[in-house]
Amino acid sequence: MSDDLQKELGVVRDEIDAIDAQLLELLNRRARCAQQVGEIKARHGEAGFIYRPEREAQVLRRIQGLNPGPLSNENVTWLFREVMSTCLSLEQPLSVAFLGPLGSFTGSAATKHFGHAARLLPQSSIDDVFREVEAGHAHYAVVPVENSTEGAVGRSMDLLFSTPLKICGEVVLRIHQNLMTREPSLDRVTKVYSHAQSLAQCHEWLNRNLPNVPRISVGSNSQAAELAMQEAGAAAIAGEAAAERFNVPILVANIEDEPNNTTRFVVLGRFDAGISGRDKTSLIMSAPNRTGSLHNLLLPLAEAGVSMTRLESRPARHTLWEYVFFVDIDGHRDEPKVAKALAELQQQAAYLKVLGSYPAAVY
Amino acid sequence: MSDDLQKELGVVRDEIDAIDAQLLELLNRRARCAQQVGEIKARHGEAGFIYRPEREAQVLRRIQGLNPGPLSNENVTWLFREVMSTCLSLEQPLSVAFLGPLGSFTGSAATKHFGHAARLLPQSSIDDVFREVEAGHAHYAVVPVENSTEGAVGRSMDLLFSTPLKICGEVVLRIHQNLMTREPSLDRVTKVYSHAQSLAQCHEWLNRNLPNVPRISVGSNSQAAELAMQEAGAAAIAGEAAAERFNVPILVANIEDEPNNTTRFVVLGRFDAGISGRDKTSLIMSAPNRTGSLHNLLLPLAEAGVSMTRLESRPARHTLWEYVFFVDIDGHRDEPKVAKALAELQQQAAYLKVLGSYPAAVY
Structure with missing residues (x-):
C-alpha cells in the first residue's frame, strides 16, 4: 500500500475507533438499563415478564423512524434486534421451538424475530412445535400460517383451533423462488x-x-x-x-412472478402481547350453517370500523359447525373500539376464540 | 401492571430510548466511514481489498480490551462482528463456502467469523468448499483443520497441500458433546x-x-x-x-471430559492477511527421509525464537517425501524475525509452502 493510501485510511480508521469506543460504552449502558428493568419487574413480582413483544416492536419502529441512513432500515432493525436479543439474554435467555430443520424458512423467521441470542429448537413437525411450548420445554413457538411455498398452513390452523397458547407476534418473510x-x-x-x-x-x-x-x-x-x-x-x-x-x-434466481411474494408466521407463547400502537388481533369464529350467516357475523366489525386484514374459511373438524373462519383484524383487543366489536361478535358467533393481540410485523 | 411499576419502568425506558437514538446515529456514522474507506481504496486502485482480516481482528481486540461490562466480551465481540459485517455489506457483500449443511459446526464457525451479512454457501464436501473459492464462485472458504469430533482434518490437510488459496484467518469453536x-x-x-x-x-x-x-x-x-x-x-x-x-x-448435555474441547477452522481466500499484531503463520514442510531430519528442519525456528503452536506429521501422497509436516508458528511472515526463520527453512527443507499469515482467533 502507498503511504498516501495509508495516511488517508488512518484518518478514517481513527474516526471509526472513536465511534466504536462510544458504541461500546452505550451498548453496556443499555445492558445495565435492561438489568434494571429486570430488577424492577422482579421487585413487583413480574419476573416472568422480561420479554415484552409490544415494547420490542415500539423500539424497532422508533429506530426506523429516526434512521438517517446510509444504513437501510432493514440493516438497523437487524442490528437493534441483535442488541435487544443480547441485552435480554443477560436477564432471561429465550428458547424458541420452530418447524426445522435449521436453515428452513421458519428458522429464518425465528431468528428474524428473536435475534441470535435466542436458543433455537428445531422440530420435525408443526405438531411438535406446539407441543414443545405447551409442555413448557420452550418459551415460544414460530409456525407458518400463510405459507405460499410449503403448504403447511392447514396444520397450523387446525392446531391454533385447539391450543391454549396465544399469538404474541407475527413475522413476515420475503420468499424468493x-x-x-x-x-x-x-x-x-x-x-x-x-x-x-x-x-x-x-x-x-x-x-x-x-x-x-x-x-x-x-x-x-x-x-x-x-x-x-x-x-x-x-x-x-x-x-x-x-x-x-x-x-x-x-x-x-428470483423467478417468482409476484415481486412481493411473502410468507407469514405467527409467534406463540403462554400470553399474548400488550398494546404497541400498531397491533393486530387474530380470531377463530364459526357460524351456524345458514346463508348469509358470515355476513351477519362480520357486521359487528364493520359497524365498529375495525378493518379485517385476512379472512379464511376452513372446513371444521370435530365440531358442530360446518366451517370455521380465521379472521385477522387491525387493532388490539384492549382498545375500546376493538373490545366493543369483540363483545358483539361474542353474542353473534356460535363460537369465538381470540387467539391473541400482537404487534404488526416490524420488518 | 401497577402504576408504580409503570412509572419506574418508564424512567428506565426513556433512558434506553435516548441511548438507542445515540447508537443509531453512531452506527450510521460508522457506515459512512466504511463507505469512505471504500472510496479511498477505489481511488488508489485497491477496490478489491475492502475486507481486511487484520483490521477486523484489531478492531475486535480493541473492543475486548475496552469493554467495561456488564456485557461479556463474547457478547460485545458478536455485536461488533455484526456491525462490521453490516457496514462492509454496503460496500462489498461477501460470499463464504463452507462444509454444510446449515447448522453444522463449520456453518457456526463461518457465521462467527463473517457475521450475519455474509452470504453462506454450504457445500457437501471439503473438496467442494475449496473448489468453490478456487473457481471464483465464493470469496472465502471455511474448513475444519483440527476437528476433534468429525474426523475431517485429513482431507482439509491434503487439499491445503495442493491449493493455490491462502489462509487468511482462523476460527476456534467450543464443541460440546x-x-x-x-x-x-x-x-x-x-x-x-x-x-x-x-x-x-x-x-x-x-x-x-x-x-x-x-x-x-x-x-x-x-x-x-x-x-x-x-x-x-x-x-x-x-x-x-x-x-x-x-x-x-x-x-x-456437556459430557465432554475436557472442559476446553474445541475445533479449529481456517478461513481461505485468494490472499492472506496483513499484520494485525497477534498473528500466526501456517506452513507445510517436508524433509528428506533420514533420522534427525525433523529436528534439523525445526532448528531455524528455535534459533530465531519463533514458537511453534502446532506440529503435525502426515504421510505424504504423490510426493517424493515420506512425510509432510504441518506447522503453525506464532507471528506474521512479514515480521523480520519470522521472515528470517522462513528464509532459513527454505534452505533446509526439501519442500516448503507458506499457507499464509493471519490474525490469531479473536474469540
Whole structure:
C-alpha cells in the first residue's frame, strides 16, 4: 500500500475507533438499563415478564423512524434486534421451538424475530412445535400460517383451533423462488419439479422461459430440489435454503412472478402481547350453517370500523359447525373500539376464540 | 401492571430510548466511514481489498480490551462482528463456502467469523468448499483443520497441500458433546453410538455413568444421532446440531471430559492477511527421509525464537517425501524475525509452502 493510501485510511480508521469506543460504552449502558428493568419487574413480582413483544416492536419502529441512513432500515432493525436479543439474554435467555430443520424458512423467521441470542429448537413437525411450548420445554413457538411455498398452513390452523397458547407476534418473510438444476443452461432442462403452489407462483416465468417443458408437482420444494440433484435434465423451483441443503446450483434466481411474494408466521407463547400502537388481533369464529350467516357475523366489525386484514374459511373438524373462519383484524383487543366489536361478535358467533393481540410485523 | 411499576419502568425506558437514538446515529456514522474507506481504496486502485482480516481482528481486540461490562466480551465481540459485517455489506457483500449443511459446526464457525451479512454457501464436501473459492464462485472458504469430533482434518490437510488459496484467518469453536437418546433415563440405555474421537472425548464420563454399556464406533456423529433416533435403547454422543437435525432429545448435555474441547477452522481466500499484531503463520514442510531430519528442519525456528503452536506429521501422497509436516508458528511472515526463520527453512527443507499469515482467533 502507498503511504498516501495509508495516511488517508488512518484518518478514517481513527474516526471509526472513536465511534466504536462510544458504541461500546452505550451498548453496556443499555445492558445495565435492561438489568434494571429486570430488577424492577422482579421487585413487583413480574419476573416472568422480561420479554415484552409490544415494547420490542415500539423500539424497532422508533429506530426506523429516526434512521438517517446510509444504513437501510432493514440493516438497523437487524442490528437493534441483535442488541435487544443480547441485552435480554443477560436477564432471561429465550428458547424458541420452530418447524426445522435449521436453515428452513421458519428458522429464518425465528431468528428474524428473536435475534441470535435466542436458543433455537428445531422440530420435525408443526405438531411438535406446539407441543414443545405447551409442555413448557420452550418459551415460544414460530409456525407458518400463510405459507405460499410449503403448504403447511392447514396444520397450523387446525392446531391454533385447539391450543391454549396465544399469538404474541407475527413475522413476515420475503420468499424468493429459484430455478435450480445441475444442467448448465435452460435449454438442457427437460422437466421442472416443485410444490404446486410454487409452480403457480412462477407460472408466467415458466410460460416465457420454459414453455414446452413439463411441470411436475411434488410434495414439497425440498423433495423437488432432491430430485433435481438426482435426475439428469431435471430442474426444481425452490428457495435458496433447499438449493443449499441439496447442493443444487441455482441457474436463475428470483423467478417468482409476484415481486412481493411473502410468507407469514405467527409467534406463540403462554400470553399474548400488550398494546404497541400498531397491533393486530387474530380470531377463530364459526357460524351456524345458514346463508348469509358470515355476513351477519362480520357486521359487528364493520359497524365498529375495525378493518379485517385476512379472512379464511376452513372446513371444521370435530365440531358442530360446518366451517370455521380465521379472521385477522387491525387493532388490539384492549382498545375500546376493538373490545366493543369483540363483545358483539361474542353474542353473534356460535363460537369465538381470540387467539391473541400482537404487534404488526416490524420488518 | 401497577402504576408504580409503570412509572419506574418508564424512567428506565426513556433512558434506553435516548441511548438507542445515540447508537443509531453512531452506527450510521460508522457506515459512512466504511463507505469512505471504500472510496479511498477505489481511488488508489485497491477496490478489491475492502475486507481486511487484520483490521477486523484489531478492531475486535480493541473492543475486548475496552469493554467495561456488564456485557461479556463474547457478547460485545458478536455485536461488533455484526456491525462490521453490516457496514462492509454496503460496500462489498461477501460470499463464504463452507462444509454444510446449515447448522453444522463449520456453518457456526463461518457465521462467527463473517457475521450475519455474509452470504453462506454450504457445500457437501471439503473438496467442494475449496473448489468453490478456487473457481471464483465464493470469496472465502471455511474448513475444519483440527476437528476433534468429525474426523475431517485429513482431507482439509491434503487439499491445503495442493491449493493455490491462502489462509487468511482462523476460527476456534467450543464443541460440546451431549448424550442423546429417545429413552427417558440413563438406566434404559443399552448401547452408545458415536465417532471414535467423540467416544474418546467422553471416556471418563462414560466410565462413571454407563460403565457396562457397549460403545459402538460409527462413521460420524450425525450417523450416531440417526441410529439413536431409530433404535430402542440406543444413545448417541454428538453435538447439539445433530440432536436438532435428527430430533433426538438430549438427555445429558456437556459430557465432554475436557472442559476446553474445541475445533479449529481456517478461513481461505485468494490472499492472506496483513499484520494485525497477534498473528500466526501456517506452513507445510517436508524433509528428506533420514533420522534427525525433523529436528534439523525445526532448528531455524528455535534459533530465531519463533514458537511453534502446532506440529503435525502426515504421510505424504504423490510426493517424493515420506512425510509432510504441518506447522503453525506464532507471528506474521512479514515480521523480520519470522521472515528470517522462513528464509532459513527454505534452505533446509526439501519442500516448503507458506499457507499464509493471519490474525490469531479473536474469540
